[in-house]
Amino acid sequence: MGDDVLSPRIKALFESDDPAASEARLWAELRKDGTPLIERCPDDPQACLVTFLWKADRPVEQVRVVETVSGLPPQRRSLAPAPGTATRFLTWRIRTDVRTTYSFEIVDASGVEHVPDPYARVREAHDFAALATPGVPPLRSVLVCPDAAPLSWADRRPDVPRGTVVEGTYDDGRQVWTYLPPGHDEPSAPLGVLVVLDGHAGHSASTVLDNLHAEGKILPTAALFVQQDDRNKELACDAEWSRHLAEDLLPWARRRHPLTSDPAATVITGCSLGGLCAAYTGLTHPDVFGGVLMLSGSVWWDPDTLRAYARLADPTAAAADPAATVVGGRSRTPVLIDEFMRADPVPTRIYQEVGTFETGPPPATPGQVHASRHLRDVLTLKGYDYRYREFAGGHDETWWRSRLGDGLIWLRGSGADA
Structure with a gap:
């Protein structure tokens, strides 16, 4: 620019x-x-x-x-x-x-x-x-722009068979939609699983999966599109929500569909806060989720940063407690990075993408891309099996829709592309 x-x-x-x-x-x-x-x-x-x-x-x-x-x-x-x-x-x-x-x-x-x-x-x-x-x-x-990377996995192709999406209501009343790939309504072996946070019935991940299956890029994979009731709570490194996904929701889905229980074939994905939750859940439940696919994950997230930003933006709070709104206070290491730093390495594979221009806005401090690079360095030092990529864009679905496919090829690849 x-x-x-x-x-x-x-x-x-x-x-x-x-x-x-x-x-x-x-x-x-x-x-x-x-x-x-x-x-x-x-x-x-x-x-x-x-x-x-x-x-x-x-x-x-x-x-x-x-x-x-x-x-x-x-x-x-x-x-x-x-x-x-x-x-x-x-x-x-x-x-x-x-x-x-x-x-x-x-x-x-x-x-x-x-x-x-x-x-x-x-x-x-x-x-x-x-x-x-x-x-x-x-x-x-x-x-x-003229030299922008081509993106095609999320484009509907008329000659590609379409999977089916089945609606269900989970025990707590939230909607969960299950995608089953074409020709695998009654598979001979359990299907791999992709858990999609911020899910809904029309999510373009269904098209991505159709295209990947049609080209033989990934092993047969179903998807669970999980609706969020309160994404700012559930997706913000919430231990109970991550436990709920691993121990309650996935077993519930397996009772209804032929889904694998193999963590190596079970991937969790999300964008923004969903990417944050995906990585946190993969770290805390590696026995369930062997793959994490982060798209512009909010690695910067920290509750202290959010509270300080809210106080600075609220004139009534500043007047009531001037000492609490001092500019220049030191911020601590973001929660997700700190969790990975303190924990022993787990066998979860991590695919991480972020936009080169994701440098804000507030309260994302440090900027999304800078925090993501920090996490990348921690994963390197810890010896994780991971892939890190940056795209020439910002916090933007136009990239996420297709790069989901690239991440799945790496995590669920069926051959040379894996």
Whole structure:
């Protein structure tokens, strides 16, 4: 990400003797080719010029781009009006391998509205409950720079057989959906298990599993999509919830479906807080979960950090207890890292991915990527069998949907790809 610059196409619009006619030609091309506008950076082969564009159909006060990679304040994400036109634009230098979900924040007299880019060349139906935002459409706009890594495991393929998803209600009333791979309704041997936290019936992991099975990339694997009642409690290194998963919920599922009890074939996965819980559960119950698949796991998490941040953000708390809101207090090692440091190594294999640009926002201190690197170093020193990767993005489902497949190939691979 670099300083704001002026796109050659937008520069031509500024210099036109007839801005309205130039604007009409520009938007005719954009409607055909899609947005944002992506141009190679003439002085840097590893960067491109990305121009986010919005054509106002009503008076607006501001249009801001919302994405997962810049970490910039609102004023640096605002689109500027092109004089004599209804077009607003914002051009950034961006690395050519970046991929990010984005949307627009429209501010007008009636309030703030979040909308996808109506002309986005790439759109995805995102479904991870961890990032669900009220009022934001599920069809998300995605910026894919020219050298971004291809992602395909989560794309529905018309020629691939689909597994079945069976709904069930667990003893405590929560919903649990079970995915069974195609042709394995009555398998000759128990199926491997993938426990998906923040689960729901339409989770794209079903498509990922269908594609992996069709290509023979993984051994036959079922999935349990587990609904969270209170994710901020259950997924935050909660010993009782992890015990519940290992000792209650999995045996319940095995009584209903032909699922293995072999820990080497049992994987737990989640993104964000779900990734934190997956790693904590794998550490504390290695006799049940032999594989952990973390996608942008919230390794930074610590209750003291959250409490301090809440006090700083609450003026009434600051007034009531000024000493408790001192800036600069030392933070302790995040809980998950501390747990792995203190515990003897366990035979659980760990696949960990995080975005290179996951450096915040608060209260993620240390930043997600920095905490993840710390955990990676601890796993190295402890001698774990693990794989660590970073992707050129932020805290973003557009990466998680497909990288789930890469992690499963490593953890459940059927051959050379394992």
